[in-house]
Amino acid sequence: MNPRKELLEHIPNLRAFAMSLCGSADRADDLVQEALVKAWSNLDSFEVGTNMRAWLFTILRNAFYSELRKRRREVEDADGAMAAKLATHPAQSGHMDFKDFRVALDKLPPDQREALVLIGASGMSYDEAAEICDCAVGTVKSRVNRARQRLAEILALESVAEFGPDGTSQPIVSSPTTTRSVA
């Protein structure tokens, strides 16, 4: 297939990957745009018949990390802003559960989020994910596991918070006196 045509077919996937990574449609589209331009101008270096989707994901992923480094300071306090922004637009994702999940996903370190999305949603194999993330297969596996664990913690905490008691009420609840009822 004409590699240029093939490239077009991967755009929805590239976008989904970008959206999953950065949580903002504008930033995601900036990344896709950058990745497309890079891919387009480097099509000569792409070996026809090899894995174009992994190649494109690698380009996008590298763009994501260089952008992240550039705006590290902004990103550090953007977590709360992003959560607030999402909270005011519940219609965007349809149902509430989904929004909670998005907020939780954004709390993960980027390398864990990336591994989880590649393996759990994009349909990439562990080998492909390792190639994209430029790390060992074992590293991908442990990142996915840590991501799942952390998400479970966040989501479990949220469901507990709905029913209380949380950390703040703990001191009141635990009574200090264990009166010995001596008959």
Next chain:
Amino acid sequence: MSSNQKSERNVNQQNPNPPGSAALDERLQAHIGTQLKSMYDSFLTEPIPDRLVELLQELDRVSEKKAARGESKE
């Protein structure tokens, strides 16, 4: 007879692994899996934004010009 200092520290205030936590974990993991997939799929089915379509048309024009000038390395 002041034995009040002897008050033992209440160690087992809360069992960190109450029964049923494994089941909760399993349910949470299944929940995480489906949420992740449905989120990704919802992105996949979104229409490609105009700016990207325009970009591609622009890139196409550039490539055609290049090809016409014989700069293509094909």
